Amino acid sequence: MCCLFGIIDYKNYFNKRQKNRILRVLAKESEARGTDATGIAYNTKNTMKIVKAPLPSHKIKFNIPDVPVIMGHTRMTTQGSEKKNRNNHPFLGYVKGDKFALAHNGVINNEVILRRTQNLPNTNIQTDSYVAVQLLQKQNALDFDSLKYMAEKVEGSFCFTLLDSLNNIYVVKGSNPFCLYHFEKEGFYLYASTESILNKAISKLRVYVPKRYERIDISSGDIIKITCEGNIVTGKFNYCEDMWMWEGCSFYFKDDSAFAKTEHRRLEEIKWMASCFGYEPEEVEALYNDGYTLDEVEEFLYQ
Numbered sequence: 001m002c003c004l005f006g007i008i009d010y011k012n013y014f015n016k017r018q019k020n021r022i023l024r025v026l027a028k029e030s031e032a033r034g035t036d037a038t039g040i041a042y043n044t045k046n047t048m049k050i051v052k053a054p055l056p057s058h059k060i061k062f063n064i065p066d067v068p069v070i071m072g073h074t075r076m077t078t079q080g081s082e083k084k085n086r087n088n089h090p091f092l093g094y095v096k097g098d099k100f101a102l103a104h105n106g107v108i109n110n111e112v113i114l115r116r117t118q119n120l121p122n123t124n125i126q127t128d129s130y131v132a133v134q135l136l137q138k139q140n141a142l143d144f145d146s147l148k149y150m151a152e153k154v155e156g157s158f159c160f161t162l163l164d165s166l167n168n169i170y171v172v173k174g175s176n177p178f179c180l181y182h183f184e185k186e187g188f189y190l191y192a193s194t195e196s197i198l199n200k201a202i203s204k205l206r207v208y209v210p211k212r213y214e215r216i217d218i219s220s221g222d223i224i225k226i227t228c229e230g231n232i233v234t235g236k237f238n239y240c241e242d243m244w245m246w247e248g249c250s251f252y253f254k255d256d257s258a259f260a261k262t263e264h265r266r267l268e269e270i271k272w273m274a275s276c277f278g279y280e281p282e283e284v285e286a287l288y289n290d291g292y293t294l295d296e297v298e299e300f301l302y303q
Contacts, residue, residue: 001076001269002089002105003030003193004161004178005201008169009068010230011187016066018208022201023070026192027057029201033105033193034076037088041101041163042067048099048165050090054082068228071163073103076269080126087126090163093133095142098165102136104129105193106158106176107266114153132160144235147172147223151237157266159193167228173218174239177295180216183209187230189216194298266294 005026007019014022027038039052044065053060057074064070073089080087090101111131114120120134132150139146142164151158151172159176163169171178171191179195181202190209192198202209216232218224221239226232267288271281287297 001033001078001266002103003033003074003197004103004105004159005030005072005074005192005197006161006169006190007070008189008191008226008230009187010189010228012068013183013186013188014208016064019066019070020062020064022190022205022208023062023064023072024057025204026190026198026201027060027062027072027074029197029204030072030074030192031057032197034074036077036082037075037085038073039075039089039103040064040070040072041090041103042070043163043165043167046165048092048101048163050092050101052085052088052090054085054088069163069167069169071101071103071161071169073105073161078107078269079128084126086124089127089129091125091127091130091133093137093142095137095140095146098142100136100142100165101163102129102133103161104132104158105160105178106174107156108132108154108158109156110154118153128156132158142170144223144225148235148237151223151239155240161191169226171218171222171224171226172237173220173222175220177298178218180218181213182216183213185212186210189226189230263294270294270297 007022035056037054038057038060041050042064044067075088082088089103093100093102108128108131111128114131135150135153136146139149157176158174159178160172177194179198180189180191182189221236223235223237224232271284274284284297
């Protein structure tokens with residue numbers, strides 16, 4: 001249970017002070033999904049900067065330079081202690097001698113198997129998310145083909161954001177939520193893991209953020225690239241929903257043990273988060289047993 005958030009200001013609509021204010025508000029609202037650690041990534045002077053710490057976002061005073069794109073993450077720890085900062089997001093990766101940053105919301109269940117079957121190198125990073133970086137590095141590319149390869153190898157719940165050195169942002173959406181707003185006239189995008197978080201942030205930024213925007217629909221199995229010029233390019237990967245997997249031209253029934261494990265783990269995370277909002281775990285359990293999806297339960301808590 002983490003939150004992705006960010007700013008893509010491709011027409012330089014905001015000044016440095018405004019961007020820092022927007023970043024602080026977005027990060028603060030994103031604490032609803034994680035307070036164990038906070039991190040951001042951006043490019044400046046031909047160098048990628050990743051700044052992260054095992055602190056909730058409200059304890060961090062962001063002071064970024066005037067850059068067009070900032071990718072952020074707030075973390076609720078599920079694997080790998082946040083006190084070891086190398087376990088926190090975003091993660092740095094290298095392909096073809098160039099850098100990229102990756103942030104993940106979700107849980108990857110098969111990272112141990114992937115490290116063995118894909119001959120991935122040993123690492124002192126204990127977070128399951130880092131296997132996505134290693135899979136991309138093995139492909140030695142950051143493009144639609146390599147992202148498709150990575151997304152189809154990992155099992156579990158996920159939504160990934162990636163930033164390359166040219167200020168292109170990629171979104172790889174599995175089952176976990178993602179909300180993207182486009183302010184086309186002004187020339188910028190804002191995003192967060194859920195619409196509730198994004199709307200709450202915008203309501204506190206009315207002095208900066210116009211009222212009119214377009215929500216960009218992103219479905220499970222989508223890969224999108226938001227270029228540094230603000231254009232959107234789309235791709236697809238074969239998304240395995242629930243207990244069914246797509247392989248070639250036919251469906252087959254997937255062993256439901258991995259799915260059940262992921263679902264149970266996420267349910268427990270939501271119960272923990274509910275206590276922060278003053279709800280009892282039994283209330284979450286009741287909603288889930290009544291047929292609400294975990295995404296719907298989350299949205300209910302935020303509202």
